[in-house]
Amino acid sequence: MEFAHSFTVAAPAARIYAHLIDPRSYIGLSPLVVEVRDIRPSNSSIAYVAVERFDFGPFHWNNPIRVTMTGSTDGHTITSAVRSPGFVTLNSRVALVPGVAGTEVTESIAVTAPLGLRRFVLNQARSVQQYRATELTRRMTT
Template sequence: MPKVTLHHTFHVRNTPGALQAHLSQPQSYVGLSPLVVAVRDVSTVDGETRYVSVERLRLLGLVRYESLVKVTLRSTPETVEGEATAPGGVRLGYRFTLRERDGGTEVEDRLVVQSWNRTLLGRAARRAREAQLARAGVLAARLG
């Protein structure tokens, strides 16, 4: 399956623990990605949190569509990671690595986007990159 790996490292003026706590809560992802408008069906089993992320998309620039994405979330004191599966066969693996640095936290944001179709992969990777870059500003505003 074709894939694209995206990396972005940024700094937030807060502790790794504060970032880990925030990123470990499904509700925190509303607005953290510009497409995510809600989360639902949250459950935790054996240290994994599973939920459905509701993403609002526009098809062909006209029709508004809500995509339901199944998400699995895991965390340790130094990382928050998981997988997401969207309709159409797009998969996303993500990992936030949190390191104390310069009076705050260095966040390494790594995304692996996969799809069976290269055209769909390109679109999904572009959207994921836009969300990844926006996430740095959102986290800094929320926790900085």
């Protein structure tokens, strides 16, 4: 399952890139991420664990996911490979294209999940993508 979303942020690509390449920025940038830990930079990539919190009424479940994020040397692309329990994977690519009104941000996502989780994972990934676009735009304008 693959999908993409593009939007414009009124900020320079370098500022957006610097924000997105820092794993700690994803707390709150994704509505599910409540903690980032075990950050391990290595050459051109950064590996870390992000903890997603899913709420089901009065109950919640913390889901630790392993992320490997790689930035481009030109500061215009970030790729992430996410491995989650339950045989769920998510690969994303964020492309930053400078323009007159700011930077066009395009996030492409490919998700795999077992049949029983597929609809839930796809709905969550799309919802998080939309939220992240709104929150990134807000953060870059303050």
